[in-house]
Amino acid sequence: MAIHYERDDEGIVTLTMDMSGSANVMNAEYQQAMGAAVTRLEAERDEIAGVVLTSAKKTFFAGGDLKLLIGITRENAAEALGFVEEVKGQLRRLELLGRPVVAAIGGSALGGGLEIALACHHRVVLDDDRIRLGLPEVTLGLLPGGGGVTRLVRLLGPQAALPLLMEGKQLRPARAVRAGFAHELASSREELIAKARAWIKDNPQPRQPWDVKGHTVPGMRFGDPGVYSTLSAAPAVLRKKTHGVFPAPEKILAAAVEGALVDFDTALKIEARYFLELATGQVAKNMIGTFWFQLNEIEAGGSRPSGVDRTAVTRVGVLGAGMMGSGIAEVSAKAGVEVVLKDVTLEAARRGAGDTPGITPTDSYADLAGCDLVVEAVFENRELKNEVLAAAESAALPGAVIASNTSTLPITGLANAVTDPSRFVGLHFFSPVPKMRLVEIIRGEKTSDETLARAFDYARRIGKTPIVVNDGRGFYTSRTFGTYVTEAVSMVAEGVPPALIENVARRAGMAVGPLAVSDEVTLTLQLEIRDQTLADDPDATGALGGHPAFAVLEELVAEGRTGRSGGGGFYEYPEGGEKFLWPGLARYAREDAGVTERDVEDRLLFIQSLETVRCLDEGVLTSVGDANVGSVLGFGFAPWSGGTAQFINSYGLGEFVQRADYLADTYGERFRPPASLRERAASGEHF
Structure with missing residues (x-):
């Protein structure tokens, strides 16, 4: 079963999501399993004390099935709307069960995962900084269509909810608690379940805030001129940021404000229709295709030479302590790589190193001894690059990868500066290096597969997204x-x-x-x-x-x-x-x-x-x-x-x-x- 149903002697049911595949996703398998689970809960309600919803996967729930979402068209929109409304209806039945429902979140809950959790009365999260919680649908041209807009706005109010929704922020557990959409932290998986069970026993008949008679949306006091002036200015402020080419933030704003002015179930319908409008549009298809499918393929090694074992760089030499060189040194050191930062003078090298631990500033090539990767980041001058590359190669380890951060000079020509061009590659970073996610890896005519693979592995280790291109003036970017x-x-x-x-x-x-x-x-x-x-x-x-x-x-x-x-x-x-x-x-x-x-x-x-x-x-x-x-x-x-x-x-x-x-x-x-x-x-x- 995709959702395991287990009731213990105390009447507490544990629903464990364990769908086929590596992650739990919101697709037909989920829809059928959750529908069956909710129907059984309703049938056994009198014997149930409460429900713990958790996951058998590394993540709590990964969100919507993007293969399905990218296939939504105007022709099959009615069918897609039926699926969305069925999913939302199941979550609505869960929160109206009349029994406490607790989400025990032991892994990341993004998009549909957080929407499921928001439909629970209480949310306990494992205190692990690797875990992220959020509604990032906007980054793929969509809005949360499983009740996320409606519930988050009613929980936090528009002013607090809209930045999370419109920017797609992903928060660590402690920040999610401070933000108000997670309730408490657990230090271990055992404590996670224990706290969930304890809350059930202490709260036998909970209700969602929006189901309590007299509930008002925080920050939405009718008749308050301040509220209306803020909301009326919001579209203009948003348009200044998006220039009208990103429809998702605009639809999120509309769904949030319009939904806040009506009853809960009507708000869900408004949200669903805006979701469908985005899902059938071209922008969402563009963004899902590139920022999900193509990006994931790249980061999984789609352009990395096959058949080459993965390697871990241990000591990197960076030549040039200017803005680019110091940035490369910083991101490498913060990824746990030992760094030697060399410039003409020790003073310049120290300035470039700043106060980042793990960087050794120097004015001597001799200190590059032991480096298994050297990245040259000096001025765009061929003669200067040739000089420093040759000197660096002689000082580094015999098998070290030698790389240039040049943005335009052909790699094949620069490779003539070293004795073994097969170990030479282009590593084109972008400024400012700590913020820019891309690294363009350039393969020269003689660059070996092993060198290219080692460069790729280094880029992934320091948290960058590497694309691989062949040599040519200016490369691609x-x-x-x-x-x-x-x-x-x-x-x-x-x-x-x-x-x-x-x-x-x-x-x-x-x-x-x-x-x-x-x-x-x-x-x-x-x-x-x-x-x-x-x-x-x-x-x-x-x-x-x-x-x-x-x-x-x-x-x-x-x-x-x-x-x-x-x-x-x-x-x-x-x-x-x-x-x-x-x-x-x-x-x-x-x-x-x-x-x-x-x-x-x-x-x-x-x-x-x-x-x-x-x-x-x-x-x-x-x-x-x-x-x-x-x-x-x-x-x-x-x-x-x-x-x-x-x-x-x-x-x-x-x-x-x-x-x-x-x-x-x-x-x-x-x-x-x-x-x-x-x-x-x-x-x-x-x-």
């Missing part, structure tokens, strides 16, 4: 993201208002406006990358030499506007104030620029997706999942779209090709779709 920034600067050169470019980019869902990003990476770096590309590949002169974007960058740099670190670039950075676009950009303004807002948005999104297709065609990318996950986690491509390749899928390949041809005819051949994309569109094949 820098190359593709570079088109975003360059396209924006090109529009400045054409006379498009800079504020329009930045606002449209954010409205489209990009994490940061392209001109703001340009300032962060510095305008000089973009010119240096251009110059290095031209030096290495004279054939690139036609594409880069007279590009209007670089003319703008050259003008600004000549005037000392090199970016944020230099005091100003496209933006001004007043001390103690918010940045603002530099008024001097007005020199580029043209009233007849003739670029519509839709064209601005499509130029920014299409140019990145088209470059992704080229990376797939050239073999730089070998996985659509790596493309999608890498684009969102690496350079903030609109998360609602599911990534650069999924953006094309959801747009429709035929429609995308047609629109790209228009952009190419209007703005340049860089928008012309590759032949491979036309073939996919013609055959009806998706990425």
Whole structure:
């Protein structure tokens, strides 16, 4: 049985969820098992003192079955609604049983798992920091459809519940107790069950707060003008954050507020209908596909070479104690890896190490002795990298993996600096390293499977999501993201208002406006990358030499506007104030620029997706999942779209090709779709 039913001599029934598979999920098996269990509880009610609901799995309950959810369409919506309402009805019957029901939570309870627990009268949680509780459905473009919105709002009130619902926060047990949706902690699994049983004996006839006559939703005092003013402002505040491209937070807000104004059962119906609206929409399908299925496949080792034993790095040497190097050292040390941080001077190395335990600052290559991995993170200068890589290799262990954090320089060329190119690999981190989740692993022409696997294992150990790409200038992320920034600067050169470019980019869902990003990476770096590309590949002169974007960058740099670190670039950075676009950009303004807002948005999104297709065609990318996950986690491509390749899928390949041809005819051949994309569109094949 998927739910084991056991009643003891004291009349306490223990329901143990133990579904087929590695985790308990909300699917047809669960629905049938819970339905049978609740029906039996109702039949035996007079002999029952109470119910303990627990799990035989490592987790309490993993949530909804996303294979089912991603398959919900408008055509089968009525059937899906019936399933949702049946699940909610079972939980409603459980909490109205007339007997105490306690959730004994010995593992993570996320999404549907927490919704089940919220339908219990009392929640005891094992005090284990590995356990998480929360309703993270919003991160997949959904809302909690099993009563989570309705119950959490009635339990905590809208102001406390909405941040948990709209941000998908996952709390450790102690924080969940402080937040008010878990009741008490247990120090062991034995105490977990003991506390659940004790509460049952002390509370023979409990009722949920919302079933007590006269209950009011906390913070929802009717007639209080403060309540109405806060709620009326909430949609505008939310729209400022989401720019209207994320429907889930908006539907959560609507379900929460509308549900708070009606009776409980009507609120459940409101919640179910908003859930179905999201589940049948494209955004949820984009996000589930990328942030669940593709992300899980990547983190499980989908791109890791097979047949290579897993390894654990024990001592890492990091070359360069600047922002990137110190970040790499910090995340490595915090993951329990011994770190040696080397810079030109001991003072610089100490500054980079800060107060993080486990980091040894040094100015001597000799201290790299014993390192089984060395990561170079010095300036983007080939000669400097060659020098430090060679010195590091001679000092580290004979079989050490030697890696470069370069964001653009081809790995195959840099591998010439070491005696054994098979042990050389690219490990491209993103800034700021402690916060950015992605690592782009670049395989050079001679990088061995063993080296690639060791790099992958290191990335997973330090908590990063690794994508694996083949060598090429800019690899995948820098190359593709570079088109975003360059396209924006090109529009400045054409006379498009800079504020329009930045606002449209954010409205489209990009994490940061392209001109703001340009300032962060510095305008000089973009010119240096251009110059290095031209030096290495004279054939690139036609594409880069007279590009209007670089003319703008050259003008600004000549005037000392090199970016944020230099005091100003496209933006001004007043001390103690918010940045603002530099008024001097007005020199580029043209009233007849003739670029519509839709064209601005499509130029920014299409140019990145088209470059992704080229990376797939050239073999730089070998996985659509790596493309999608890498684009969102690496350079903030609109998360609602599911990534650069999924953006094309959801747009429709035929429609995308047609629109790209228009952009190419209007703005340049860089928008012309590759032949491979036309073939996919013609055959009806998706990425």
